[in-house]
Amino acid sequence: MPKILPFRAVRPTRDKVSLVAARAYEHYTEEGRKFRxxxxxxxxxxxxxxxxxxxxxxxxxxxxxxxxxRYQEFKEDGIFIQDEQPAYYAYKIIDRDGNVFSGMIAAASVEDYENNIIRKHEETIQHREELFKEYLDTVGFNAEAVLLTYPDNSDIERVLEKTMASRAEYEFTTTFRDTQYLWPLTDEAEIAEIKKAFETIDCIYIADGHHRSRSSYLLAKAHQEDGKKNEAFNYFMSYLIPESDLKIYEFNRIIKGLNGHTKESFLVALDAVFRIENRGTALYKPTKKHHFTMYLDGEFYSLYLRHSQREFGNPLERLDTQLLYDHILRPLLGIEDMRNDDRLGYTDGRKDMVYVKDIIDKGDFTVGFGMLPVTIQELKEIADAGLTMPPKSTYIEPKLRSGITIYEF
Structure with a gap:
């Protein structure tokens, strides 16, 4: 059972929260960041x-x-204050498309991470883990919650809905037209109800934030080895939402060049594994697993994985992003390292294949592939089997703003 605890968040005063809240640093261009x-x-x-x-x-x-x-200056100036008692933080986001994400911000256990009670589906890169671990150790706080998901639970939902029926401590709308709400949940009986509900759950899953959770784990281990006893290091800030609230988009692939193939020889090579249909200029969107969109030389194609290729030994082998790698990217296009090969690019599924078409028509890339999103069931099966997806298999929402709740060490 996962240990999910309340904590004393440092957070902005109500009048300044909308001004403080920011997207993740890397989501801004340098010009956009300076403008703000x-x-x-x-x-x-x-x-x-x-x-x-x-x-x-x-x-x-x-x-x-x-x-x-800079963080200490914000505290000294009264922009940030720390809550006097531990709380869960009920948090709701309504995005511009009407999607509603309801969950809570809390502290998750690094021990659960180590013991696979918090399960992973992506690999992490060691130098990024170490860099962020050093960052956390130096700054002494974490302002970006790891997105965790748990099976829908009526007991947790009941407590959160009761809390959300009152006036929110925070209510603000971003320039992206997302409306965000926060309620501190401090009632001891309700906190006990939530803890008890998590005791009935076998495991939870990382949806987004594999590097952040791994770095928090490494930091806790380092302090344990140094003999430093600070319980705060044994937890990391998380936003936990039920599986039904999770929104998963695909990542489309765009590739420079055809690895020495002509258009004709590439199509012939694909024909050995896929049933191919030229859709001309009409946009094709897959409707089934193992069906793919391809855009090449001004035309769309549908690719259906042949039934003779559908013998799978584990959940990863039947994942569409893995199939694309096994049958096209590696053998035909010569892409071995999907993290570092600069011929390979990605666009998240919110931009769809029309966006991919525009990029390729500009001449920066040669061919693009689209597919259906990974399902929550696929994500869980791969995590349960101890396997990891190819990079950029999922683009998952919600995305929280930084600076709304801060976890101090």
């Missing part, structure tokens, strides 16, 4: 980009130290 910081002195970006204060770029360990300094 020029006009908003309360943006969390001032903490994440501390060199802005000195009109210079600061990197490495120096940046980590300055991040901590």
């Amino acid at each position: 910081m020029d006009r908003n002195p309360f943006s969390f970006l001032h903490i994440l980009d501390p060199g802005y204060k000195y009109h210079k770029e600061v990197t490495g360990r120096d940046r980590f130290t300055l991040v901590r300094n």
